[in-house]
Amino acid sequence: MSTATNVSTGKPKVGGAIYRAPLGTALPTDAKTALTEAYKNLGYASDEGVVNSNSPQSGNIKAWGGDNVLTYQNEKTDTFAFTLIEALNSDVLKAVYLDENVTGDLENGLTVKANGKELDAGVWVIDMIMRGGILKRVVIPNGTITEVGDVTYADESAVGYEVTVTAVPDSAGNTHYEYMSKPAAA
Structure with a gap:
């Protein structure tokens, strides 16, 4: 049976919705528990939100004569795309350019080095609020920034x-986890 109340949007959690921590940081296992200080808040994301692409790619084996006799999965990439718009947030810059390539602070001077060093994998958490105040948390235990779009100054x-x-x-063979829960009673 269809239930309209199960239809939802995904709004960012107030105070930030995207977090990054070093690989190996203890993973949250629910939608409610506060994140530890190891998780750095990456601030505002653009109004395009977060796009998760998680579709399998398939191949076919054909028999003589052209009939498909077997369809198999040959790839299943799990990606999350979003735009971080706090360009003055040092934690954003560290995620994009590598922790060791960002030094200082805005008060005393911040330096960013752009180079070809490989970006570190990390733990990523995306917190959001669904319809009816339902909390949703996506946990990516091992994720790396693999693409950075053009940066426009306008x-x-x-x-x-x-x-x-x-x-x-x-x-365990999982690329991400999703947790949902009603908020705590007031």
Whole structure:
């Protein structure tokens, strides 16, 4: 039976919705528990939200004569794309350019080095609020930024870092986890 109340949007959690922590940081296992200090809040994301692409790619084996006799899965990439628009947030810059390539602070001077060093994998968490106040948390135990879009500096748009995080399987073979829960009673 169809239930209209199960239809929802995904709004960001107030105070930030995208977090990053070093690989190996203890993973949250529910939608409610506060994240530890190891998780750095990456601030505002653009109004395009987060796009998760998680579709399998398939191949076919054909018999002599052209009939498909077997369809098999040959790839299943799990990616998350979003644009981080807090261009002055050092944690955003560290995620995009590598922790060791960002030094200082805005008060005393911030330096960003752009180079070809490989970005570190990390733990990523995306918190959101669904219809009816339902909390949803996506946990990516091992994800790396694999794409960074062009950075545009213009009068009428926010400077942003359009990134794609590619999730790889953890020791259990899972690329991400999703947790949903009603909020705590007031």
